[in-house]
Amino acid sequence: MxxxxxxxxxxxxxxxxxxxxxxxxxxxxxxxxxxxxxxxxxxxxxxxxxxxxxxxxxxxxxxxxxxxxxxxxxxxxxxxxxxxxxxxxxxxxxxxxxxxxxxxxxxxxxxxxxxxxxxxxxxxxVTFRKSLEDQRELVTREMHHRIKNLFSLSSALASIAARNTETKEEMLEDLAQRFQGLSAAHNLIFARSYDQKKAISLNELLNALLQAYSLDPTAAKNISISAPEILVGEHSITPLAMIIHELATNSTKYGALANDLGRIVLTGEDEADVVRLVWNEAGGPASDPMALKSGFGSKMTERVIQQFNGSIHRDWTEDGVNITLSLNKALLVG
CATH class of the missing domain: 3.30.450.20 (PAS domain)
Structure with a gap:
């Protein structure tokens, strides 16, 4: 030319x-x-x-x-x-x-x-452009939801610490330990998620995620965890952590972790092709199923669990809820 x-x-x-x-x-x-x-x-x-x-x-x-x-x-x-x-x-x-x-x-x-x-x-x-716009909107909403959860979580952990201590010095030390526990769990997840050579045991991951929510982190007297001895692959650590954090956050706001009487029993079963986790809450205030189902957090959980070709099922009781997570084992450990 x-x-x-x-x-x-x-x-x-x-x-x-x-x-x-x-x-x-x-x-x-x-x-x-x-x-x-x-x-x-x-x-x-x-x-x-x-x-x-x-x-x-x-x-x-x-x-x-x-x-x-x-x-x-x-x-x-x-x-x-x-x-x-x-x-x-x-x-x-x-x-x-x-x-x-x-x-x-x-x-x-x-x-x-x-x-x-x-x-x-x-x-x-403009399909590709619209897809990117939808992803940006979803990320923005998800970030907004996480920030709101952080404020709610901070308030809930402060309440747990207050119920578990007698002086302000003890409360300060207890609260610091809980935040350190959350930080340690975050570091564990981040490090493993970006290291393609490392996985983490399911039990270790669940205990790290839920330690900060316990009335007594050393005894875990209000949270019981029993999961099969399998490894969670590096690509599955973050999405599974998102689901567990969402369940725990909801529990601190509406469920068993909202008072001293509440208890959580988390068990798991390795069923050949499927890993099934059962989150059982009892002793908490009566929850509004429709309010929880319609929230962005529940929708996010539904979306994230699809990464495992999985499903989530909730059975409501007078003082709690039983939540069953079904996860494709190959996708969880791969």
Missing amino acids: DDQPCGQKTDIWDERHLRIATEATGVALWSWNVDTDRITMDSRAFELWGLPQRSKVTFEDLSACIHPADIDKVRTEFSATIDLRGAYEIDFRILHGDEERWVSARGRGEDQGIVRRIMYGVFLD
């Missing part, structure tokens, strides 16, 4: 070169006759929508592919583009067989860009 001074006219942007540019960037072209509702698309647009290529398409033809949750929004916004001045952009989901895709339709409204009552625009596949 010859160098041209800035602003000098050339014939480089002919139809063939424009087509090369659109194909290189994944741009799909469309035109819409605002009077007849006829939509003309290029081959890339038909491929994006998962439709057989043909000469005539209407909005109703395309609407059959639009996600039911987005169809009313798209119909309203697409019709409004006739009266809209300037550029517009509409993002929506389409169903391509069993696959869900995000499409961005872009063009210009009112009389701008209309030639013989025909508007022109492009379709872009």
Whole structure:
């Protein structure tokens, strides 16, 4: 390509070169006759929508592919583009067989860009961008949830320390030990998660995670743990820790760890292909199952446990709850 001074006219942007540019960037072209509702698309647009290529398409033809949750929004916004001045952009989901895709339709409204009552625009596949946006939103919500839990946890541990001591000096020492226990558990998880040569026994991990919540960390008199002697792989340490911390945090706020009478018994069974952990709470105040089920923490737990192809089941009692975690053994130890 010859160098041209800035602003000098050339014939480089002919139809063939424009087509090369659109194909290189994944741009799909469309035109819409605002009077007849006829939509003309290029081959890339038909491929994006998962439709057989043909000469005539209407909005109703395309609407059959639009996600039911987005169809009313798209119909309203697409019709409004006739009266809209300037550029517009509409993002929506389409169903391509069993696959869900995000499409961005872009063009210009009112009389701008209309030639013989025909508007022109492009379709872009923005599925990857939307996926990143969803991940960022999820991470933001998860971080917000963890920060809230840290404040709740600090308050709960202070209450446990206060119930377990008689002087402010004893309380300060007890609370310091609990935070040191949490810190040690965090360091253990972080170090093992990023060292691909190391795993950790399930018993060791559970004891490290729950030590700070015990009324008496040396005797663990309100928390009993009995798990099978298996190793948790480095990739599984953090997600399992997230689940256990969520259960413990909920217990300090709503369950057995909210008072001196509460008890937690955590047992595990190695059942060939499945490791089953049973979290049994008793002696706590009556909980509101619906409040716990609808919270972000419960939703996060449901999402994280899918990393183990697992499941979580809750049975509510008058003074506690029995929670059963079923985890794929190969994914837990691998």
